[in-house]
Amino acid sequence: xxxxxxxxxxxxxxxxxxxxxxxxxxxxxxxxxxxxxxxxxxxxxxxxxxxxxxxxxxxxxxxxxxxxxxxxxxxxxxxxxxxxxxxxxxxxxxxxxxxxxxxxxxxxxxxxxxxxxxxxxxxxxxxxxxxxxxxxxxxxxxxxxxxxxxxxxxxxxxxxxxxxxxxxxxxxxxxxxxxxxxxxxxxxxxxxxxxxxxx
DNA sequence: GCAATGATTTACT
DNA sequence: GTAAATCATTGCC
Numbered sequence: 001x002x003x004x005x006x007x008x009x010x011x012x013x014x015x016x017x018x019x020x021x022x023x024x025x026x027x028x029x030x031x032x033x034x035x036x037x038x039x040x041x042x043x044x045x046x047x048x049x050x051x052x053x054x055x056x057x058x059x060x061x062x063x064x065x066x067x068x069x070x071x072x073x074x075x076x077x078x079x080x081x082x083x084x085x086x087x088x089x090x091x092x093x094x095x096x097x098x099x100x101x102x103x104x105x106x107x108x109x110x111x112x113x114x115x116x117x118x119x120x121x122x123x124x125x126x127x128x129x130x131x132x133x134x135x136x137x138x139x140x141x142x143x144x145x146x147x148x149x150x151x152x153x154x155x156x157x158x159x160x161x162x163x164x165x166x167x168x169x170x171x172x173x174x175x176x177x178x179x180x181x182x183x184x185x186x187x188x189x190x191x192x193x194x195x196x197x198x199x
Numbered sequence: 200g201c202a203a204t205g206a207t208t209t210a211c212t
Numbered sequence: 213g214t215a216a217a218t219c220a221t222t223g224c225c
Contacts, residue, residue, distance in 0.1 A: 054221095057222085060221075060222075061221075061222095062220080062221055062222085076220090076221095077218095077219065077220060077221090078219095078220095079217080079218075079219085080217070080218030080219040080220080081217065081218055081219080140220080
């Protein structure tokens with residue numbers, strides 16, 4: 001059981017990092033509540049050449065965090081209502097990021113229910129990037145938070161995920177990216193019910 | 200300064 | 213299946 005080090009995030013192969021994050025545990029501790037969940041679905045966004053990535057249009061105020069060194073959080077409001085949680089990877093000047101699309105709730109389910117306004121835990125609690133953002137209490141003000149801080153980090157509890165259960169597929173809802181939309185940069189745990197998308 | 204739009208979810212027709 | 217909710221960032225005037 002240990003916190004993933006900065007060196008894990010600062011490697012250059014964003015797709016590899018996205019794949020290795022599956023099975024790891026996301027931990028947030030703020031608002032007096034601790035919430036944790038096992039990551040079951042991720043998506044990789046690879047820099048300016050990846051048209052699905054926000055950094056494809058160049059360095060702006062919003063994408064500034066992604067250009068920094070890996071190991072920080074990139075939190076972004078989409079469609080006016082959903083907080084998306086991304087992990088910045090690679091080094092300075094390379095805008096790579098991994099989007100956490102779904103997790104399996106472990107601790108702090110009561111806090112998640114309170115934040116999402118649900119009455120009991122079900123499969124929709126954390127299956128989808130917007131729901132993960134809400135359930136874990138992410139806010140735009142936490143943009144840039146270090147992933148080795150006490151309040152936000154990812155741990156490896158030694159859980160060994162069967163490599164045969166890791167599936168790579170085309171990303172979701174990025175059709176506008178043209179050919180890039182079909183890159184196999186989405187990774188998820190085969191058969192896990194918390195994975196978002198069609199069954 | 201103003202208008203267009205998107206890494207989504209939910210509720211309704 | 214389709215539409216509405218809802219706002220920061222962006223690009224153009």
